[in-house]
Amino acid sequence: MKAVILAGGYGTRISEESGVRPKPMVEIGGKPILWHIMKIYSYHNINEFIICCGYKGNIIKEYFANYCLYNSDVTFDMRKNSMEVHKNHTESWKVTLVDTGEGTMTGGRLKRVKEYVGDETFCLTYGDGVGDIDVTASIAYHKAQGTLATLTAVQQPGRFGAFTLSSGATKVPQFKEKPAGGDMPWINGGFFVLEPEVFNYIEDDSTIWERGPLESLAEEGELSAFRHRGFWQPMDTLRDKHVLEDLWKSGNAPWNVWHKMLSKAVN
Numbered sequence: 001m002k003a004v005i006l007a008g009g010y011g012t013r014i015s016e017e018s019g020v021r022p023k024p025m026v027e028i029g030g031k032p033i034l035w036h037i038m039k040i041y042s043y044h045n046i047n048e049f050i051i052c053c054g055y056k057g058n059i060i061k062e063y064f065a066n067y068c069l070y071n072s073d074v075t076f077d078m079r080k081n082s083m084e085v086h087k088n089h090t091e092s093w094k095v096t097l098v099d100t101g102e103g104t105m106t107g108g109r110l111k112r113v114k115e116y117v118g119d120e121t122f123c124l125t126y127g128d129g130v131g132d133i134d135v136t137a138s139i140a141y142h143k144a145q146g147t148l149a150t151l152t153a154v155q156q157p158g159r160f161g162a163f164t165l166s167s168g169a170t171k172v173p174q175f176k177e178k179p180a181g182g183d184m185p186w187i188n189g190g191f192f193v194l195e196p197e198v199f200n201y202i203e204d205d206s207t208i209w210e211r212g213p214l215e216s217l218a219e220e221g222e223l224s225a226f227r228h229r230g231f232w233q234p235m236d237t238l239r240d241k242h243v244l245e246d247l248w249k250s251g252n253a254p255w256n257v258w259h260k261m262l263s264k265a266v267n
Contacts (some may be wrong), residue, residue: 001048001139002117003041007034007127008054008100008109010177014237024127025063025154026241032063032237036130036255038093044135045260046123047093050116052100061097107207114199125190130244130255131232133191138226142193145170147225149198149217153225154189154232163188163218165225172225175218177210186225188214189232230258231255 011023018054024034038049073087097118110124121142123135133152135256142150151172154164165174165186175188188210201213217223231254235241246252 001046001120001122002050003032003038003046003048003123003125004050004052004110004113004117005037005125005127006052006109007104008102009106009127010055010102010103011128014235014241022054022060022127025056025059025233028235028244029240029253033130034060034127034163037125037262039091039126039254039258040130040133041123041135042091042093044122046089046135048096049093050096050098050113051127052113053097053099054102054104055110057099064095064097072176080112082234085146096175101205104205105208106209107202107209107213108205110209111202111204111207113198114196117196119196122194122196124192124194126234128236129190129232129234131189131191131228131233132230132254132257133189133228134224135191137190138228139193141226142224147171147217148195148222149214150224150226152189152191152228152232154228155186162223165227169222171221172218172223175210175214177208177214186227187198189228191228192224193226220225 005024007022007024009023013024014023025032027033028036034051037156041049051060067087068085068090070087071089075084075086077084098113098116100112104112125131138150138152163175163186165172198213201216202209203212207213214223233240233244235244
């Protein structure tokens with residue numbers, strides 16, 4: 001299965017960092033948050049990624065172009081103008097980087113990578129949020145619901161797309177992106193599982209995924225909600241970055257599920 005990551009926005013609310021790099025490349029613990037997101041998926045055996053680049057996308061491309069070099073032992077033979085890799089410490093990832101335009105909206109970015117996704121179920125998330133999401137369970141849940149789309153529902157009121165979800169319900173009856181007035185108990189935490197038919201709900205580059213497509217899917221009974229009651233944190237502002245950085249430095253970052261796996265293996 002492939003995972004699509006939206007990484008092309010301007011990140012204006014964290015301009016202190018995004019002025020020099022795209023927001024997904026802002027570092028937590030010395031690694032871009034994009035890397036952290038990919039590690040979460042990789043822990044769940046998803047190792048093929050499609051990155052939707054836009055604003056300062058060349059920085060993301062340069063990072064992955066040099067990733068193997070920076071994480072391996074190498075010998076440079078200057079006379080032969082050759083390089084030999086001795087130990088490769090990189091992950092077994094396949095990463096496709098797609099220029100989806102600087103001004104393209106979230107739905108438009110997704111539409112632009114349709115040919116790379118193919119005709120199969122796939123994952124989609126934002127390039128600025130992490131959590132100890134059970135991606136494997138969300139995929140199984142999505143398949144059991146039989147809907148075209150499943151989002152991960154998290155409980156952190158205020159700033160993101162929200163909806164009502166009655167007790168025992170599995171489908172989202174109505175979706176509203178950033179509703180005005182009042183705090184909603186369940187919000188859109190990303191980490192979607194989608195069927196390729198969702199591309200039919202996206203018109204063009206100006207389509208905002210969280211509005212027309214998700215609203216239509218909800219109205220048609222094709223949007224399910226996978227409840228996540230664990231940790232979830234976006235990096236929307238500099239304050240959010242500091243929260244994530246402090247958690248990482250503490251050695252107890254909840255989203256660091258791959259480290260927990262290594263610890264169990266050692267013990």
